[in-house]
Amino acid sequence: LAKTTQPISMDSYEGQEVNITCSHNNIATNDYITWYQQFPSQGPRFIIQGYKTKVTNEVASLFIPADRKSSTLSLPRVSLSDTAVYYCPRGPSGTYKYIFGTGTRLKVLA
Amino acid sequence: ETGVTQTPRHLVMGMTNKKSLKCEQHLGHNAMYWYKQSAKKPLELMFVYSLEERVENNSVPSRFSPECPNSSHLFLHLHTLQPEDSALYLCASSQDPRDTQYFGPGTRLTVL
Numbered sequence: 001l002a003k004t005t006q007p008i009s010m011d012s013y014e015g016q017e018v019n020i021t022c023s024h025n026n027i028a029t030n031d032y033i034t035w036y037q038q039f040p041s042q043g044p045r046f047i048i049q050g051y052k053t054k055v056t057n058e059v060a061s062l063f064i065p066a067d068r069k070s071s072t073l074s075l076p077r078v079s080l081s082d083t084a085v086y087y088c089p090r091g092p093s094g095t096y097k098y099i100f101g102t103g104t105r106l107k108v109l110a
Numbered sequence: 111e112t113g114v115t116q117t118p119r120h121l122v123m124g125m126t127n128k129k130s131l132k133c134e135q136h137l138g139h140n141a142m143y144w145y146k147q148s149a150k151k152p153l154e155l156m157f158v159y160s161l162e163e164r165v166e167n168n169s170v171p172s173r174f175s176p177e178c179p180n181s182s183h184l185f186l187h188l189h190t191l192q193p194e195d196s197a198l199y200l201c202a203s204s205q206d207p208r209d210t211q212y213f214g215p216g217t218r219l220t221v222l
Contacts, residue, residue: 003152030208032210036213041218042215042216043112043114043116043200043201043213043214043215043216044153044200045112045213046112046210046211046212046213049210089153092207092208092209092211097158098155098211099152100152100153101152102150102151102152103152
């Protein structure tokens with residue numbers, strides 16, 4: 001199964017809005033789009049999930065176009081503590097598998 | 111806190127040792143998972159349990175032996191490991207195998 005595609009790394013400054021895009025070219029009809037955040041030596045933390053259009057929670061917004069072949073995670077006004085790796089894994093579809101890529105390493109600078 | 115706990119958080123073992131990793135979930139989920147994350151590599155799924163039955167074994171060497179005595183607990187028994195098995199081992203759970211997964215904090219394993 002092909003992984004999703006996302007930028008390897010991004011830099012931003014405190015207070016800025018950060019948008020991370022993920023390509024889901026082979027997304028299955030039944031799959032939701034899920035984003036995780038991971039700090040060093042910790043488990044991935046669920047951030048947000050959606051099927052289509054826009055979803056917002058207290059942490060982030062998720063934008064999904066009608067064709068669902070991509071998604072954009074939007075982090076408003078980032079702080080230094082948002083420095084982490086962000087994943088948009090493929091799946092789980094009918095195979096129980098989330099397939100994680102290498103994620104996007106976000107570095108927030110003061 | 112995600113409702114998934116793992117013990118120990120850190121483990122150092124020799125290649126001839128036998129040790130076990132423990133995972134417990136307090137979310138009432140029916141599916142549990144073991145993942146391996148090596149340095150600078152993506153997470154790799156190792157095992158999937160659904161309702162205490164193993165439904166996925168992702169070509170993992172037999173020196174890793176999972177056990178799921180009930181839907182809240184998951185163990186990974188380790189024996190005769192190799193230094194390349196050093197990694198962060200993550201446990202996750204979900205309501206069912208196709209649902210959103212929630213991860214524990216991981217066990218950092220070092221094999222000498």
